[in-house]
Amino acid sequence: MAAGRDEKRYDSTERFTQYGCGQQAVDDATGRSVPGQVNHSGTGAGPGSRPIIRVLSATTVARIAAGEIIERPASVVKELVENALDAGALAVRVDVRGGGLTLIRVGDDGTGIPANEVRLACQRHATSKLASDDLGSVQTLGFRGEALPSIAAVAELTIVSAADDGGVGQRLTLRDGRFVIDEPAPRPRGTTVTVRHLFANVPARLASAGRAQTEIAQIGQTVRRLALAAPGVRISLLIDDRTVLQTTGANDLATTLIEVYGQSLAGSLLPLGPLEVSGARVMGVVSGAEVTRPSREQLNVVINGRWVQPRGLLSLIEAAYRPVLPRGRHPVLALIINTSSEAVDINVHPAKLDVRLLEERVIATACGNLIRTVLGQRPIMLRERLAVGVAALRSPISLAETRNEYDDVAIIMTPGLPDLRLVGQVQGRLLMLEGSAGLYLVDQHRAHERILYERLIATHGGSAPEPVALPEPLLLELRPAQVARFSRRLDDLAALGFECEIFGGRTFLLRSAPVLPGVVHGEMLHGLGEPGELVPALLGLAADDMDGEGWRERLLISLACRTAVRRGRPLDRPEMRALVEGLGRTGAPAVCPHGSPLLMHVSETVLEREFGCE
Ligand code: ADP
Numbered sequence: 001m002a003a004g005r006d007e008k009r010y011d012s013t014e015r016f017t018q019y020g021c022g023q024q025a026v027d028d029a030t031g032r033s034v035p036g037q038v039n040h041s042g043t044g045a046g047p048g049s050r051p052i053i054r055v056l057s058a059t060t061v062a063r064i065a066a067g068e069i070i071e072r073p074a075s076v077v078k079e080l081v082e083n084a085l086d087a088g089a090l091a092v093r094v095d096v097r098g099g100g101l102t103l104i105r106v107g108d109d110g111t112g113i114p115a116n117e118v119r120l121a122c123q124r125h126a127t128s129k130l131a132s133d134d135l136g137s138v139q140t141l142g143f144r145g146e147a148l149p150s151i152a153a154v155a156e157l158t159i160v161s162a163a164d165d166g167g168v169g170q171r172l173t174l175r176d177g178r179f180v181i182d183e184p185a186p187r188p189r190g191t192t193v194t195v196r197h198l199f200a201n202v203p204a205r206l207a208s209a210g211r212a213q214t215e216i217a218q219i220g221q222t223v224r225r226l227a228l229a230a231p232g233v234r235i236s237l238l239i240d241d242r243t244v245l246q247t248t249g250a251n252d253l254a255t256t257l258i259e260v261y262g263q264s265l266a267g268s269l270l271p272l273g274p275l276e277v278s279g280a281r282v283m284g285v286v287s288g289a290e291v292t293r294p295s296r297e298q299l300n301v302v303i304n305g306r307w308v309q310p311r312g313l314l315s316l317i318e319a320a321y322r323p324v325l326p327r328g329r330h331p332v333l334a335l336i337i338n339t340s341s342e343a344v345d346i347n348v349h350p351a352k353l354d355v356r357l358l359e360e361r362v363i364a365t366a367c368g369n370l371i372r373t374v375l376g377q378r379p380i381m382l383r384e385r386l387a388v389g390v391a392a393l394r395s396p397i398s399l400a401e402t403r404n405e406y407d408d409v410a411i412i413m414t415p416g417l418p419d420l421r422l423v424g425q426v427q428g429r430l431l432m433l434e435g436s437a438g439l440y441l442v443d444q445h446r447a448h449e450r451i452l453y454e455r456l457i458a459t460h461g462g463s464a465p466e467p468v469a470l471p472e473p474l475l476l477e478l479r480p481a482q483v484a485r486f487s488r489r490l491d492d493l494a495a496l497g498f499e500c501e502i503f504g505g506r507t508f509l510l511r512s513a514p515v516l517p518g519v520v521h522g523e524m525l526h527g528l529g530e531p532g533e534l535v536p537a538l539l540g541l542a543a544d545d546m547d548g549e550g551w552r553e554r555l556l557i558s559l560a561c562r563t564a565v566r567r568g569r570p571l572d573r574p575e576m577r578a579l580v581e582g583l584g585r586t587g588a589p590a591v592c593p594h595g596s597p598l599l600m601h602v603s604e605t606v607l608e609r610e611f612g613c614e
């Protein structure tokens, strides 16, 4: 018993130091609500509003899809992190040792469990999450009251939990199904559950557990999925004291996706939606077609805050976007679907991995179309769907110029691009070039966007030519509510080269603009862009109620995007050359300011592979 007590003290002090996410995390946190979240935003149940734990009735138990939920270490991690999220945690830390067989510990800063309920929490079918016995209205990740008792049956389980900010909680240890410790312990509000010696008493399960590396991989996958379902929660995973995953809880799906799958995704993620369909709200992020995966592993669907593998839905979605991806490839995807709890049946799978949407087909079709539209807008796809690229190469009709295309043979040399020779314009939207390493396609609109954006940034930094006076000042007519905000930004706008003055009432005059190649003064790119869009972009700024640095960045991007040459616009050769030359002088000639790719390379290797090289 003495040993047990020592061990207990070690645990609770460790919680204070290592799991210092309690109060601080709450203070740090923004408290913003989480899109795609039902109640993981941390704004859910407060200490006062937490429902009590009660034992489910026998009839409810019988209706619940039962199953062995603790199959391997990753199942323990999943159940414990889900409990933390259900408790409204803003920070969750997962520690794993020995592939999870030695130790799994999950600490959170959620609502905690009141001292007099900790024992009950470990009882089978005891839950605080089913207020009535109505399984149809479940809003939480857990609801069966099975996790803690199931874990306690196959491991030593210690819970330290406090449900208020008094600094004292309750600690309870269950060993061989018996309570060996149950007494007060220091703890800021929140819960830490420690699971030791998993499966030590179940030799068969122990034997079937994989090597530590296999279990760690499973645990990693589990935590990544949970992190994607809860982008507003800071989640960290430490394997043998090494941090292998850390999300910032930034509450932004694209950010979480990059934190989870790596920096290589940055710059290639495209927003999906939001879209309303059959009472469901769908939004998400998908990788551009240049980033694909050989398996479905990184397809993430989160329905009502729960990461799921809805088989029916997934296969319908895949069928819809299949035509725009190479065979056997899958995108990186996070799709958030929120709908009423009545519109989804979560009680169809023991591990709650599959769910059934009542309007599955309609929702899937809409999701598929959404993804297909976004992926299909990207010329980069030609790289992997070579058949399309080849067709374009073969068909002279699709080239803007056919006869004179090799007249202008001067190589375009720039610091940022390989030496290139212009072939011509394809489909009125792409420039085709060749270099020693193969073919290149450049999206004319995005290329121009990139050039304009960098010019605007340079203007801001003071290194660009003087702004040019517009031949005629442009009139900006604001709404009353916008006047004050816009007036405050006149100095900043002037620093960017946009000299605006008050003309009277709600009207402003735009007198000058920075040098925007092809829009306002630009030697070779004359008349290429859309000067008429300057005013709407500036008016957009007046309507933008974000303060701080954010608006400037957005203004620059929106100016570049609106005024850049449109797709579908035929270009002459000097214009095409000027675009490529301008692009090659920018800092990032492969992506537009929104982060989308604009340059595609069909390498020599790909050409040889496709056409042979005897
Ligand atoms: P379920 O999650 O299905 O309710 P569990 O066995 O996982 O069942 O947990 C039982 C109860 O213990 C939960 O309903 C909840 O009240 C409480 N609980 C478990 N983990 C936590 C936690 N991390 N924070 C707050 N309460 C918790």
Ligand code: MG
Pocket (backbone or CB within 6 Å): 079, 082, 083, 141, 142, 143, 145, 147, 148
């Ligand atoms: Mg649970």
